[in-house]
Amino acid sequence: MSDRAPAIATHSPGLQHHFSSMEQQIEASVMGMWVFLITEIMFFGGMFCGYMVYRHLYYSAWVAGSQKMDFWWGTINTIVLLCSSLTMALGVRGAQLGQRKAVVIFLLITILFGLGFLGIKGIEYHGHWTEHQFPGLNWAWPGADGNLVALFFSFYWAMTGFHALHMVIGLGLVAFIVYQAWKGRYSAEYYTPVETVGLYWHFVDIVWIYLYPLLYLISHKHISG
């Protein structure tokens, strides 16, 4: 009886009782997060597939639409998002080391980069709106094949819009983690939520890593027609 009590007392307070160890607990959470991210890959994958198929079928309309993208804002936003992934990785590293301050500071910088990304995206959206490049609500195309270019812009708004929605959700999650970390909820033994939110943030970054070339780069200098 007497040698049982210490065993109970020494396990980490973060350990949930259906797991046998902290290691098993975080491995299970990380795998669960990856299963979720796979469903996200398939969600975005469908739109990427549609984008590629229609680019193949209506090539000149896709080139004409692509060339309305703002190369510099797109490039700056790519850099902003990659920087946010670095600070996120450093924040998760701080959590692994049990450095509460590092988690809070790096994740706050991540939030700033994320807000910067959305701000720049907002500037771009405003430009497309005033140029009547929103199919359905505010659409006017001076050139040929207006309906096909509208299809391109439908993909543009849907893909970047869902990406931006994921950014907004990500910002909410990171803000929650900052609050919890600031309260001292995490330690070197227990930081699973920091790890899984980090995975989500990097995944959203990867979606943009593919959106950037497909929307902004591949038809940048092509001759339409």
Next chain:
Amino acid sequence: MSEHIASAKLYIGVWAALMCLTTITAAVSWIELGPFNIVVALAVATCKMLLVALFFMGVKYINQKMTVVVIIAGLFWLFILLALSMTDYVSRPWA
């Protein structure tokens, strides 16, 4: 904890590589290479994706093999979606 902790230096090195790759892909887009623009752009994007996944997401250090199986299976499924759809459309002479 047996969780691998990567050094801050490594993360900064990965970030520097990502910046270089972004500069390369942005610069190449200013040159007209015909069908090779998309080849270069997607090859660079895939390198960037691998850097983010392997190091920032820690795929390189995952101990649990089942998680690696989940990731590879997911990517293979995406490959089926994209590759089989495109081979269909690309090989239709009437489209």
